[in-house]
Amino acid sequence: MSRLTRPCPAFDAALAGLAANAGLGADEVERLRPLCDRLEMWTAGAQIEAPRRTDRFRLITSGWIYEARLLPDGRRQIFGYVLPGDLICSRHGARAAPSVLLALTRVEGVDVPAALAVAPDGRRTPLGDAMAHAVEKQELRGYDALLRLGKYSAAERLAHLVIELRDRLCRVGLASREAFRAPLTQEHIADTLGLSVIHVNRVLRTFRSCRLLTIKFGMVTLLQPEKLERLAAGVAASSAPGGGGPGASAP
Amino acid sequence: MSRLTRPCPAFDAALAGLAANAGLGADEVERLRPLCDRLEMWTAGAQIEAPRRTDRFRLITSGWIYEARLLPDGRRQIFGYVLPGDLICSRHGARAAPSVLLALTRVEGVDVPAALAVAPDGRRTPLGDAMAHAVEKQELRGYDALLRLGKYSAAERLAHLVIELRDRLCRVGLASREAFRAPLTQEHIADTLGLSVIHVNRVLRTFRSCRLLTIKFGMVTLLQPEKLERLAAGVAASSAPGGGGPGASAP
DNA sequence: CGCGATTTTGAGCCATGTCAATCGGAGTGG
DNA sequence: CCACTCCGATTGACATGGCTCAAAATCGCG
Numbered sequence: 001m002s003r004l005t006r007p008c009p010a011f012d013a014a015l016a017g018l019a020a021n022a023g024l025g026a027d028e029v030e031r032l033r034p035l036c037d038r039l040e041m042w043t044a045g046a047q048i049e050a051p052r053r054t055d056r057f058r059l060i061t062s063g064w065i066y067e068a069r070l071l072p073d074g075r076r077q078i079f080g081y082v083l084p085g086d087l088i089c090s091r092h093g094a095r096a097a098p099s100v101l102l103a104l105t106r107v108e109g110v111d112v113p114a115a116l117a118v119a120p121d122g123r124r125t126p127l128g129d130a131m132a133h134a135v136e137k138q139e140l141r142g143y144d145a146l147l148r149l150g151k152y153s154a155a156e157r158l159a160h161l162v163i164e165l166r167d168r169l170c171r172v173g174l175a176s177r178e179a180f181r182a183p184l185t186q187e188h189i190a191d192t193l194g195l196s197v198i199h200v201n202r203v204l205r206t207f208r209s210c211r212l213l214t215i216k217f218g219m220v221t222l223l224q225p226e227k228l229e230r231l232a233a234g235v236a237a238s239s240a241p242g243g244g245g246p247g248a249s250a251p
Numbered sequence: 252m253s254r255l256t257r258p259c260p261a262f263d264a265a266l267a268g269l270a271a272n273a274g275l276g277a278d279e280v281e282r283l284r285p286l287c288d289r290l291e292m293w294t295a296g297a298q299i300e301a302p303r304r305t306d307r308f309r310l311i312t313s314g315w316i317y318e319a320r321l322l323p324d325g326r327r328q329i330f331g332y333v334l335p336g337d338l339i340c341s342r343h344g345a346r347a348a349p350s351v352l353l354a355l356t357r358v359e360g361v362d363v364p365a366a367l368a369v370a371p372d373g374r375r376t377p378l379g380d381a382m383a384h385a386v387e388k389q390e391l392r393g394y395d396a397l398l399r400l401g402k403y404s405a406a407e408r409l410a411h412l413v414i415e416l417r418d419r420l421c422r423v424g425l426a427s428r429e430a431f432r433a434p435l436t437q438e439h440i441a442d443t444l445g446l447s448v449i450h451v452n453r454v455l456r457t458f459r460s461c462r463l464l465t466i467k468f469g470m471v472t473l474l475q476p477e478k479l480e481r482l483a484a485g486v487a488a489s490s491a492p493g494g495g496g497p498g499a500s501a502p
Numbered sequence: 503c504g505c506g507a508t509t510t511t512g513a514g515c516c517a518t519g520t521c522a523a524t525c526g527g528a529g530t531g532g
Numbered sequence: 533c534c535a536c537t538c539c540g541a542t543t544g545a546c547a548t549g550g551c552t553c554a555a556a557a558t559c560g561c562g
Contacts, residue, residue: 071402075402077401077402079394098394121373122372123373136342139342139390140349143330144349146400149401150328150445151322154550185508186509194401195550195551197509198550202510204509204510205511405517436541437540437541446518447518448541452541452542453518453543456543
């Protein structure tokens with residue numbers, strides 16, 4: 001709702017991210033650069049509307065967004081996150097109000113004009129293809145989320161989410177292999193993973209005492225990335241060494 | 252894999268279903284009818300490939316399909332079902348092997364030629380629009396599934412699934428308000444709802460003793476449709492009368 | 503320095519999972 | 533027609549993961 005126009009920030013990173021996400025050539029990316037003075041901004045907590053037309057996209061250049069359904073009784077299910085380098089397309093805001101997009105932090109982004117995605121003859125440009133590809137990738141993440149909720153234990157779900165976020169942020173240069181910052185409360189995590197806040201806290205404590213993972217002041221630190229990756233893959237972690245073998249469950 | 256060409260079966264019902272699902276005019280539907288002699292068939296258990304091209308669709312005219320990811324250790328998560336009148340598009344079989352489509356029964360369907368979905372000038376025909384719309388509807392169901400797994404109790408999940416299937420089958424004339432047949436084992440249901448087979452059985456027993464729902468010989472009977480609908484909507488069922496108040500949990 | 507939001511902890515309970523066994527129907531072969 | 537087998541449904545006993553309630557500890561902030 002609250003839109004301002006501001007000068008360029010992490011625009012380059014977002015472009016690089018889009019390129020990485022969608023497999024774009026450097027020359028294609030350059031054609032987007034002029035857009036950076038049309039930057040839009042939303043404040044934390046604002047609801048973000050999806051573009052109406054199917055052929056339009058909104059590229060997020062900085063900030064975190066979550067996609068959720070809000071239940072009448074105040075509960076909510078978070079379906080996923082939109083990060084810098086990701087695209088918002090009409091699908092997100094579609095009819096039947098399946099979900100809303102809410103800014104978790106201050107968010108900046110640009111609308112990519114239809115002309116850049118669809119050539120005059122009605123065919124898609126390489127950029128359009130790349131964006132469609134990026135959108136498809138986002139859809140695939142839905143399957144992962146379903147698997148996470150349907151088959152994973154609490155510890156596995158948490159590991160899976162952390163690894164997903166790290167990998168995505170990594171591609172945009174916002175994470176290293178073992179750390180990134182995330183503006184998430186434990187309540188967000190709980191609403192994403194289908195767990196209670198209290199149980200999320202407990203799993204975090206376990207991870208901390210295992211020296212697996214810590215979250216402090218919005219900074220997520222992966223102390224043993226490989227082990228977390230294995231957990232996230234649903235590989236029944238057997239050998240629980242060192243710390244004292246609290247860790248995961250045995251499926 | 253096993254494809255045969257056979258004469259027309261429930262082709263009309265599938266067309267009517269597509270029309271209902273996608274909001275198609277009767278005249279548009281008629282243009283599909285000539286396809287009915289290109290019918291393809293798969294045997295139960297066969298894997299169904301998605302069309303490769305984005306603009307092609309495969310219309311299912313009879314039979315049940317489930318979409319799942321198979322885990323290396325033999326477990327599986329069922330993401331959803333494809334029913335008569337539904338479409339399979341390239342998205343389903345996309346790269347990264349997110350899921351496979353497996354025939355639960357004998358399945359029949361037709362490939363809709365690209366020419367019917369996309370006009371020579373590259374724009375979508377009304378039929379193409381309708382099919383895209385139907386596909387979008389299928390995507391929306393993904394959100395419902397996520398909510399079901401993330402926020403619902405076992406009883407609510409079961410009710411939600413039953414209502415979803417009833418409503419979809421109803422639109423194709425394969426269900427009445429209080430009964431339909433479904434080729435699902437309790438294991439399929441469990442893998443869909445993220446529960447153990449045994450617990451599915453327990454919930455079914457509870458429903459049976461509540462006179463809410465029975466499943467016998469593949470026939471699903473909704474004894475109290477309204478109550479089930481309320482349960483499926485996640486409305487914390489309060490008044491548990493009659494039977495003795497076993498029913499649902501209190502969130 | 504007090505307040506609201508968030509994190510942490512503890513105690514106890516219930517829903518759900520696991521293990522083990524029985525039962526019933528549908529084929530199948532003799 | 534019967535014995536056998538396989539698969540799915542059913543049941544019981546038991547273990548436990550995850551939830552609820554309640555309260556303290558911390559943090560961010562005006």
